[in-house]
Amino acid sequence: MSDLTLSLVQSTLYWEAPEKNRNHLEEKILSIDQPTDLVILPEMFNTGFSMNAKDLAEPMNGVTMEWMHRLAEKTMAVITGSIIIKEENNYFNRLIWMLPNGSYNHYDKRHLFTLAQEEKTFSAGNHQWIMPLNGWLIFPLICYDLRFPVFSRRNKTLEYDLLIYVANWPERRKKAWNQLLIARAIENQCYVAGVNRVGIDGNEINYSGNSAIIDFKGDLLSELQPNVEMCSTVTLNKPELMKFRSQYPFGNDADNFTINY
Secondary structure, X not given: OOOEEEEEEEOEOOOOOHHHHHHHHHHHHHOOOOOOOEEEOOOOOOOOOOOOHHHHOEOOOOHHHHHHHHHHHHHOOEEEXXXXXXXXXXXXXXXXXXXXXXXXXXXXXXXXXXXXXXXXXXXXXXXXXXXXXXXXXXXXXXXXXXXXXXXXXXXXXXXXXXXEEEEOOOHHHHHHHHHHHHHHHHHHOOEEEEEEOEEEOOOOOEEEOOOEEEOOOOOEEEEOOOOOOEEEEEEEOHHHHHHHHHHOOHHHHOOOOOXXX
């Protein structure tokens, strides 16, 4: 069982400025000074959390997808984060999982943030996707999904090792962000990586980041400095995870349930 190295990119995002964000994030990605398997960007990393999908949405063969492929190929790492995608007559807050060879998968945000009327612009996803990487099973989710533990509950039909949340999570609710990331790690006996942006968006909402990597016991492995643009690279150990699950097989006593979409 191999280790997994991941890099969190906590960055400011320029409001509704895709090219400026791509250039800014490219500098940060290329500044990562050690080999990494996975680079994680925030939610809507090329626009900020905008409901202006009509003007900002891209197709699946658009400029940002090409940019992600180029950087994945250059760094030999998976690049992931969400962008606004238009497909037929629907808009999606879509997480892209871009491999160095140009193949990709995606996850559409399931829980749309009604406080920002996200559901009036975007269509909700209806699948859970597990992304394999270097012998690891990785479950990527988006921001508001964090508040709904049933959706991410690890069980016999939803098995994974690492849970990822990419986000635009406001500073005023940072306590919930910090505590829920830890809760998801403990209840699912998995590693959790939460990647949030910093700065103020076009709606005058402030984001403090508080990006973090948490282990299966709920201990912080990396906690990025609030309100600062920075990257953090951490290597995760799978044998330690499997040993812990074997010693404490709490999942054997879990309730059975199904999710209706």
